[in-house]
Amino acid sequence: NGFHRAIHSELKDMDWTPYRGLAMLTAGLPCQPWSIGGTDRGEQDERNIWHEGVRAIRDIQPQAFLLEMVTGFLRPKFDSFRKQILAQLSQLGYVVEVSRVNATEAKLPQHRERCFITGHQSSGTIEPPPRLTPPTLREALSDLGEPNGVNRHTEIGIAKTYKGHRPSLLDGVAHTIRHGGGHGPGGGNNTLQTDNGRVRYFTIAELARIQGFPDDHQFDPVWTHAQAELGNACPPPLARLWLRQLQKKLPASMIPPSDDYPEPLYHDSKGPV
Numbered sequence: 001n002g003f004h005r006a007i008h009s010e011l012k013d014m015d016w017t018p019y020r021g022l023a024m025l026t027a028g029l030p031c032q033p034w035s036i037g038g039t040d041r042g043e044q045d046e047r048n049i050w051h052e053g054v055r056a057i058r059d060i061q062p063q064a065f066l067l068e069m070v071t072g073f074l075r076p077k078f079d080s081f082r083k084q085i086l087a088q089l090s091q092l093g094y095v096v097e098v099s100r101v102n103a104t105e106a107k108l109p110q111h112r113e114r115c116f117i118t119g120h121q122s123s124g125t126i127e128p129p130p131r132l133t134p135p136t137l138r139e140a141l142s143d144l145g146e147p148n149g150v151n152r153h154t155e156i157g158i159a160k161t162y163k164g165h166r167p168s169l170l171d172g173v174a175h176t177i178r179h180g181g182g183h184g185p186g187g188g189n190n191t192l193q194t195d196n197g198r199v200r201y202f203t204i205a206e207l208a209r210i211q212g213f214p215d216d217h218q219f220d221p222v223w224t225h226a227q228a229e230l231g232n233a234c235p236p237p238l239a240r241l242w243l244r245q246l247q248k249k250l251p252a253s254m255i256p257p258s259d260d261y262p263e264p265l266y267h268d269s270k271g272p273v
Contacts, residue, residue: 001100001217005040005159005230006185010205011049011052011056012052013157013219014056015059016055016056016059016060016091016169017059017060018061019059019060020059020061020170021060021061021062022060022062022063023062023063023064023066023250023254023255024062024063024064024065024066024243024247024250025051025057025060025062025064025066026065026066026067026068026239027056027065027067027068028066028067028068028069028232028234029049029050029053029065029068030047030048030049031069031072031073032045032068033045033047033048034069034072034073034075034078035070035072036072039071041083042077042078042181043081043130048190050085050151051079053067053160054085054088054089054092056100057089057092057119058092059093061092063120063121063249063250063251063254064092064118064119064120064121064246064247064249064250065118065119065120066116066117066118066239066242066246067116067117067118067162068114068115068116068117068234068239069113069114069116069117070114070115071100071113071115072111072116072181074098074100075113076150077129086098086117089117089119089138093121094119094120094121095119095120095121095122095123095124096117096118096119097117097118097119097125097126098115098116098117099115099116099118099126099128099242100114100115101113101114101115101116101238101242102114103211103212103235103238104134104173105129105131105132105238105241106212106235106237106238106240106241107132107133107134107135107136107237108134108173108210108211108212108235108237108238109134109136109137109139109140109141109173109174109210110134110173110174110175110177110210110235111173111174111175111213112176112177112235112238113176114234116242118145118151118182118242118246120246120250121249122249124249126246126247126248126249127245128245129241129242129245131149131245134173136170136171136172136173137168137169137171137172137173137174137192137210138170138171140209140210140242141170141206141209144203144205144206144209146158146166148201151205151215151216152203152204152205152208152226152250153203153204153205153206154203154204155200155203156201156203156223157185157201157223158196159191159199159200159201161191162188164188165188165189165191165194166188167188167191167193167199168191168193168194168196168202169192169193170193170195174189174192174202174210175188175189176189176211177189177190177192177202177207177211177230177231178231179227179228179229179230179231179232180224180228185201185223185224185227190202190207190227190231192206204219204226204227204230205221205271207226207227207230208230211230211233211235211236211239212235212236212237213230213233235255
């Protein structure tokens with residue numbers, strides 16, 4: 001998808017010093033230790049690599065950073081560890097803020113709460129971006145039509161309904177898209193109830209729309225792997241809104257000339273939105 005300089009490496013093996021002084025660092029650290037749906041072991045979980053996130057920021061010393069995390073990280077049981085991490089980031093010379101965000105605020109048809117931890121070396125705090133009004137799933141997905149096997153718009157799997165797992169409805173927004181993992185392809189959160197009452201899994205094309213990816217974005221060819229990629233992703237439009245606000249804290253010489261990532265495009269009965 002255009003990232004021609006991607007490095008596949010264990011974080012513990014990375015030398016960040018060649019990247020010292022970059023304008024901005026963004027990262028999504030593993031959320032399973034802090035998620036209510038995970039093991040809930042917090043800092044004792046082997047997937048807790050906050051120390052690597054802090055090391056990257058310390059060694060790179062970016063002008064600003066944005067870290068995405070599940071809201072479970074904000075629970076009282078993790079207060080001590082969270083305050084410790086925030087203090088370490090502040091001691092590196094950053095104004096650090098924690099913000100609760102939702103994908104609906106970025107004009108996406110999905111209830112997806114997350115927390116953004118931002119930091120910058122300028123004065124003052126970040127002004128939150130304006131909250132946009134999301135379309136319904138019907139509006140966001142209408143031009144895709146019924147699954148037709150084109151561009152990952154293919155119905156796969158047999159969705160079931162059971163207690164505690166409700167499908168999303170066309171005239172509302174989707175439940176939080178999940179990566180599935182050991183509990184199947186996302187359970188009820190990745191299912192849709194159609195107008196005739198039938199329940200099916202969202203197609204990859206639909207999940208991409210719900211998360212705000214361009215229609216031509218390429219995902220893993222294996223259905224469950226692609227669902228995991230989408231379920232683990234930070235919605236690009238949501239990140240972009242906050243990154244634009246962070247840009248205002250950068251030196252003028254470090255602000256990129258333009259944002260060429262396409263805005264989400266939805267259609268309704270009256271045309272493009």
